[in-house]
Amino acid sequence: MRRSATVMEMPKVISSEKTGRKYRRRSVRGVPLFMDEGIISDMANHADIGYAEDKEVLGLISGRVYRDEEGEYSIASGTATARLDATGVSVRFDPDCLEDLFASIDESGGDAVIGWYHSHPGFGCYLSDVDIRTHSDIFGKGTGFAVVLDPSDGTLMVFTVEDGEPKAAQMVVSEDG
Numbered sequence: 261m262r263r264s265a266t267v268m269e270m271p272k273v274i275s276s277e278k279t280g281r282k283y284r285r286r287s288v289r290g291v292p293l294f295m296d297e298g299i300i301s302d303m304a305n306h307a308d309i310g311y312a313e314d315k316e317v318l319g320l321i322s323g324r325v326y327r328d329e330e331g332e333y334s335i336a337s338g339t340a341t342a343r344l345d346a347t348g349v350s351v352r353f354d355p356d357c358l359e360d361l362f363a364s365i366d367e368s369g370g371d372a373v374i375g376w377y378h379s380h381p382g383f384g385c386y387l388s389d390v391d392i393r394t395h396s397d398i399f400g401k402g403t404g405f406a407v408v409l410d411p412s413d414g415t416l417m418v419f420t421v422e423d424g425e426p427k428a429a430q431m432v433v434s435e436d437g
């Protein structure tokens with residue numbers, strides 16, 4: 261059985277925008293992604309709602325990309341989702357809703373899509389081959405983060421994809437100020 265998350269006809273994003281990376285030294289060395297716990301809660305709550313209906317969920321993570329001596333890193337600012345076509349082992353955005361979805365991110369002022377999240381209700385946190393293709397469709401050769409949640413046991417993992425291979429990524433979660 262193929263477990264999949266498919267982002268249909270997603271325009272190439274947004275995180276490949278290289279101009280205007282603001283210099284700002286990251287608060288923890290070696291970490292490429294920073295996120296408030298409120299954003300984690302948003303994703304976890306969404307995954308729980310899907311789990312109650314035995315469905316995967318899917319959304320985008322907005323944020324900003326900064327640079328420092330170590331290179332680029334991202335600070336998440338929120339999540340966005342749209343109407344989904346979902347089953348227990350697959351999910352995609354309703355193609356009719358994509359325009360509004362991207363508009364909702366553009367309107368938030370200087371943010372880019374820095375990642376995406378989806379859930380694997382009951383089958384663990386990893387990236388399937390389809391997930392890896394979806395990730396590449398969204399981010400191309402740019403950096404993006406894939407968050408996978410399993411609401412059956414409350415686990416969450418973050419991945420990047422390098423040369424077609426998923427790599428677990430570190431994330432610092434901060435308390436909401």
Ligand SMILES: [Zn+2]
Nearest residue numbers: 264265388391
């Ligand atoms: Zn998946």
